Amino acid sequence: MSDRPPKPPRQEDWDRRMVIPLAVASVAYLTGYAVRVLASRHLSQAGLDLCLAVTLTAWAVFVVDYAVRLRLSGLGLFRFVRTHFLDTVVLVIPLLRPVRMVSLYDRVQRRRDKPRLSIYARVMVYSGLTVALLGFAGALVVYHHEADAPGSTIRTFGDSVWWACATLTTVGYGDVTPVTPVGRVTAVGLMACGVALLGAVTGSFSSWLIQAFTREDEKRPPGDSPGA
Structure with missing residues (x-):
């Protein structure tokens, strides 16, 4: 059995509200990083700065989401990190965040009583x-x-x-x-x-x-x- 404690209602509500914003931030981060890497020789300094601003803003969304979920969970920092290890890794390596968008597909599949x-x-x-x-x-x-x-x-x-x-x-x-x-x-x-x-x-x-x-x-x- 998993040692992850059940989520408090407020945390579940926050998770539901943040599905779309996190998906948008994930796409923005990956797009900003990709453009900055692939088009660096063709972009002006202003364009490079804009891509950097997009990636930093998206990463800030990830940090805020992590901090709010830590607060709402009622767990201490070390226990939260231990029970949400993958989320912690994704926060440290934000390029992995788009992979978490796969869970959005699962939510779409479950709009009815059972997955399609x-x-x-x-x-x-x-x-x-x-x-x-x-x-x-x-x-x-x-x-x-x-x-x-x-x-x-x-x-x-x-x-x-x-x-x-x-x-x-x-x-x-x-x-x-x-x-x-x-x-x-x-x-x-x-x-x-x-x-x-x-x-x-x-x-x-x-x-x-x-x-x-x-x-x-x-x-x-x-x-x-x-x-x-």
Whole structure:
């Protein structure tokens, strides 16, 4: 069982109210960072400052949300951090915040009495969305730190996207590799996420196939075997 205590009503109400604002802030942060990284050579200083202001404003929204939820939870700081570890990591590394937008998709699915997709389809959809967001964010970080690094083989954003895809799928061709500390730490994170997400998708797809074949066997008349 989880050691996370139940949420107080005021915290649940705050969480519901902040779903859309946090989603907007997540998109704004990722967009501002992406434009700043990808178009840095073409933007004026005013444009770069605007992108920086957008990212800092979005991050401020994350900080305020975290502080309010800490206050409403009634928990001490250390217990809140321990029971909300992922939220804490996302606050420290805000580029991971867009991945949390996947929960918004779950809320949309639950607007009716039950989700429109089966559990297996939901796992595969969530994993796919997470992989896409993680891959894009990881490619941005690596390109940002590797493009001008001495001895780097990742010189274009295309190289970075190729590297991110190879890393997430655990293929690891080795034709392009990060050489900076930030790039290598990012690589370790993408490797771990890739293994976990591929395992979730593979397991869900296998379970769906077994369930589908089981239903077909149950519908087949007695004595009617596939090889007959």
